[in-house]
Amino acid sequence: MIAARFNPQDIECLVKTAVELWEEIDPSDLSEHQQDALDRARDAMIAEHADRQPPSPEVVTFISPRPVGQAWVLQRWDRNTNELTLYAYEDSALVALATYVRGVWDNLVGEEGVPDQPPTDDREAVRLYYGERDNQIRPDEGYELYAEDITKRGRTRIVPLDYRFPDEGASEQANRDAIFHPQTDDNDLPCLEIDGVLVFAYLDYEAGAVRVSVHGDSAEDRLVRPDGTVPLRVEVEDTVVLDDSTEGTPKPDLLNKLLDAADDRQEQAIREAAFVAGVLWRCPNCEWDNPGGAACCEGPGACRVPKPKKTVDARSQQPVA
Numbered sequence: 001m002i003a004a005r006f007n008p009q010d011i012e013c014l015v016k017t018a019v020e021l022w023e024e025i026d027p028s029d030l031s032e033h034q035q036d037a038l039d040r041a042r043d044a045m046i047a048e049h050a051d052r053q054p055p056s057p058e059v060v061t062f063i064s065p066r067p068v069g070q071a072w073v074l075q076r077w078d079r080n081t082n083e084l085t086l087y088a089y090e091d092s093a094l095v096a097l098a099t100y101v102r103g104v105w106d107n108l109v110g111e112e113g114v115p116d117q118p119p120t121d122d123r124e125a126v127r128l129y130y131g132e133r134d135n136q137i138r139p140d141e142g143y144e145l146y147a148e149d150i151t152k153r154g155r156t157r158i159v160p161l162d163y164r165f166p167d168e169g170a171s172e173q174a175n176r177d178a179i180f181h182p183q184t185d186d187n188d189l190p191c192l193e194i195d196g197v198l199v200f201a202y203l204d205y206e207a208g209a210v211r212v213s214v215h216g217d218s219a220e221d222r223l224v225r226p227d228g229t230v231p232l233r234v235e236v237e238d239t240v241v242l243d244d245s246t247e248g249t250p251k252p253d254l255l256n257k258l259l260d261a262a263d264d265r266q267e268q269a270i271r272e273a274a275f276v277a278g279v280l281w282r283c284p285n286c287e288w289d290n291p292g293g294a295a296c297c298e299g300p301g302a303c304r305v306p307k308p309k310k311t312v313d314a315r316s317q318q319p320v321a
Helices: 008-022 032-049 090-103 122-130 168-176 252-261 264-277
Strands: 060-063 070-077 082-087 142-149 157-160 179-181 191-194 197-204 209-215 233-236 239-243 280-282 289-291
Touching: 008 032, 070 090, 082 090, 090 122, 090 142, 122 142, 252 264, 264 280
Parallel strands: none
Antiparallel strands: 060 157, 070 082, 070 142, 179 191, 191 197, 197 209, 233 239, 280 289
């Protein structure tokens, strides 16, 4: 992270500079997350000048963008054409190139060492057509096949551990703001966009099926859980074929990883957020921290006290609903 390269005094200076510059620009040019961060920074500066203690920031986790992957680039040229095409896999590109080669195999008729019919093996067909044969090559034809990294503008997400799905009003507004993108050429597919989630639904003639694909990489931060996923529930007719919507809170393994990597101060903050979010509850008898879904204490020993209807806030030690 960029912040790791600066000491606390530098970060303090950068935050104050950003707040001061923010007053001179149009806030609509900034993302929702940028505006929220600047709002909190400004409140902290005002509180500092007024000699008040600013409110404690919410405990968050950082989610790095996922690597996009690679594409295979096939460039083929001859006297009349120079074509450039993209493929998801090397084998797919070779199949396309071999199909072309077999279609023009008559160009090699009469050359020594060349069979009358092209080989059935794709690589061999390409090698014979473009490769050396008795030190003779085809100078007017050629190809290049290579892999390229797919790049896109990614960003690190900052999402709160106290995850909550958007409420009824926000969900209704997002539904009203949904956008349908029809297919306009051979390079795209029909797509529904809702709160940044892209749902493609189209006829796939190669698979012989109606194909549905959901992409959450561009989802709004408010939909993203601390483990980097977006809760999904998929139904076909009246049958639920996928439902992870109940996993609204951080998974136990994620919480354990956060606690294992935290220092004492960070661990306390993470546990406090987990108590507030209901991810953990503390046994009133033995004070063992149990997962939110546990019906009774799972601590060591014989303690099996049922989960209380009202848990205790770890910070205030006061009962909360």
